[in-house]
Amino acid sequence: MKPPVFEYRDPRSLDEALGLLNEYGDDSSILAGGQSLIPLLNLRLARPDYVIDINKVPGLDTIEVLPGCVRVGALTRIRRLERDPKIRAVAPALSDAFQNIAHPQIRSRTTIGGNISHADPSSELPGVLAAYDGRVQLTSSSGSRWVSWSDFFVTVFTTTRESNELLTAVEFPTDQNFSYEFEEIARRPGDYPLAGVCAGISLDGSQVRAARLSAIAIADRPIRMTAAESALVGVDISNAAVRQAASQAAAAEINPMDDEHGSAAFRRGLVSTLVKRTLDRLAGVPS
Amino acid sequence: MTSLYEEVTQVPDGVPTRRVTITVNGQKRTVDVEPRLLLAHLIRQGLKLTGTHTGCDTTNCGACTVLFDGRPIKSCTMLAVQADGHKVETVEGMGTASELHPIQEGFKEEHGLQCGFCTPGMMLAAKALLEKNPNPTEDEVRWALSGNLCRCTGYQNIVKAVLWAADKMRDQQA
Numbered sequence: 331m332k333p334p335v336f337e338y339r340d341p342r343s344l345d346e347a348l349g350l351l352n353e354y355g356d357d358s359s360i361l362a363g364g365q366s367l368i369p370l371l372n373l374r375l376a377r378p379d380y381v382i383d384i385n386k387v388p389g390l391d392t393i394e395v396l397p398g399c400v401r402v403g404a405l406t407r408i409r410r411l412e413r414d415p416k417i418r419a420v421a422p423a424l425s426d427a428f429q430n431i432a433h434p435q436i437r438s439r440t441t442i443g444g445n446i447s448h449a450d451p452s453s454e455l456p457g458v459l460a461a462y463d464g465r466v467q468l469t470s471s472s473g474s475r476w477v478s479w480s481d482f483f484v485t486v487f488t489t490t491r492e493s494n495e496l497l498t499a500v501e502f503p504t505d506q507n508f509s510y511e512f513e514e515i516a517r518r519p520g521d522y523p524l525a526g527v528c529a530g531i532s533l534d535g536s537q538v539r540a541a542r543l544s545a546i547a548i549a550d551r552p553i554r555m556t557a558a559e560s561a562l563v564g565v566d567i568s569n570a571a572v573r574q575a576a577s578q579a580a581a582a583e584i585n586p587m588d589d590e591h592g593s594a595a596f597r598r599g600l601v602s603t604l605v606k607r608t609l610d611r612l613a614g615v616p617s
Numbered sequence: 618m619t620s621l622y623e624e625v626t627q628v629p630d631g632v633p634t635r636r637v638t639i640t641v642n643g644q645k646r647t648v649d650v651e652p653r654l655l656l657a658h659l660i661r662q663g664l665k666l667t668g669t670h671t672g673c674d675t676t677n678c679g680a681c682t683v684l685f686d687g688r689p690i691k692s693c694t695m696l697a698v699q700a701d702g703h704k705v706e707t708v709e710g711m712g713t714a715s716e717l718h719p720i721q722e723g724f725k726e727e728h729g730l731q732c733g734f735c736t737p738g739m740m741l742a743a744k745a746l747l748e749k750n751p752n753p754t755e756d757e758v759r760w761a762l763s764g765n766l767c768r769c770t771g772y773q774n775i776v777k778a779v780l781w782a783a784d785k786m787r788d789q790q791a
Contacts (some may be wrong), residue, residue: 331658338635338652340698364694365676383696432676433676433679
């Protein structure tokens with residue numbers, strides 16, 4: 331038997347789930363898609379007293395394309411999201427990011443809420459949420475609150491979610507005429523990326539009104555590259571030198587770490603390349 | 618009804634079990650399981666369907682791939698209790714020795730296996746692909762199999778086997 335002993339609870343309503351979280355809090359783990367939790371249980375790195383399986387909670391697997399945002403219920407699986415034509419129509423970079431998450435079998439199970447609340451800095455969605463300036467809904471027995479991505483992610487596997495709260499929805503704003511591109515580099519398809527970039531710009535003609543650039547797998551949490559963003563504001567995106575300057579600014583402002591998958595210098599180079607490629611595409615120029 | 622008390626592991630006194638009913642390869646199976654039992658282990662040890670292999674227990678290798686309500690999943694990262702009321706298809710449900718599934722035939726024709734450890738998972742991932750996309754490109758086959766590791770073949774012949782099966786299945790449809 332691989333996982334340690336735990337008590338299993340499978341609430342049938344949101345109220346019941348929140349009641350269990352209130353009661354067990356830190357002694358419990360929430361089981362959604364299980365693609366992070368169950369490996370951790372199998373390796374006995376996680377040893378919760380209670381596993382609260384929320385898969386039978388109704389109403390959490392919603393996809394809503396609203397004016398100004400895409401709002402997704404926490405239990406919605408990536409397999410469904412990556413194929414959703416409504417999301418592809420309004421946020422194609424988001425669809426691209428979904429397709430880059432792990433392998434088909436894993437995407438059959440992984441949920442958006444589980445992926446984001448696990449807060450793995452190498453995972454695509456937290457970084458994409460940062461570029462979209464998105465937010466998450468946290469719900470407890472005493473009500474719901476919306477928390478912006480920057481107030482949610484703290485460090486590796488750590489968020490500001492309280493132990494009695496459940497992440498119930500994720501919102502990606504789609505207003506302000508922003509266009510986005512996403513690209514990552516991984517050694518094999520489906521692997522965690524060595525680096526990833528999500529870039530969004532809002533244009534007035536070819537002049538950049540605002541830019542949002544996030545980097546994935548570079549720090550202990552998803553980050554925005556604000557120096558590169560500032561370098562873009564007010565400039566003409568069709569000018570290749572401007573895009574080059576932004577990619578250099580991005581490389582200069584990040585502080586990646588050396589690890590067994592690649593050196594800091596290597597990752598800096600990858601981010602620079604990815605910023606250049608995504609901006610080229612946003613400018614309508616083939617890389 | 619099969620009791621898994623002895624067959625899978627000794628359940629300590631006072632550890633609760635759950636009764637679950639799972640349709641495995643078209644047949645309803647009702648078993649009592651400890652909640653921490655993995656679906657892969659229920660299939661292998663409880664139901665004695667040893668065609669589903671376990672390699673890594675951490676969603677890396679894909680050897681334990683089964684179809685869950687028709688979708689490919691890694692059965693080492695789902696609890697058996699979570700399969701209650703659902704349909705599971707394993708390699709044993711694909712064909713028989715005398716009547717191979719076209720995908721199994723493809724692996725035979727194109728030498729798509731050597732040691733065979735990854736093969737059941739590969740074939741089920743391929744089946745999920747071909748049911749959705751009967752005429753995949755080579756890239757689409759590689760993408761669909763990206764969650765399955767093979768340490769023998771170098772993948773070339775596995776991809777050929779799936780494309781062979783796709784051809785044959787389209788011919789059968791025509």
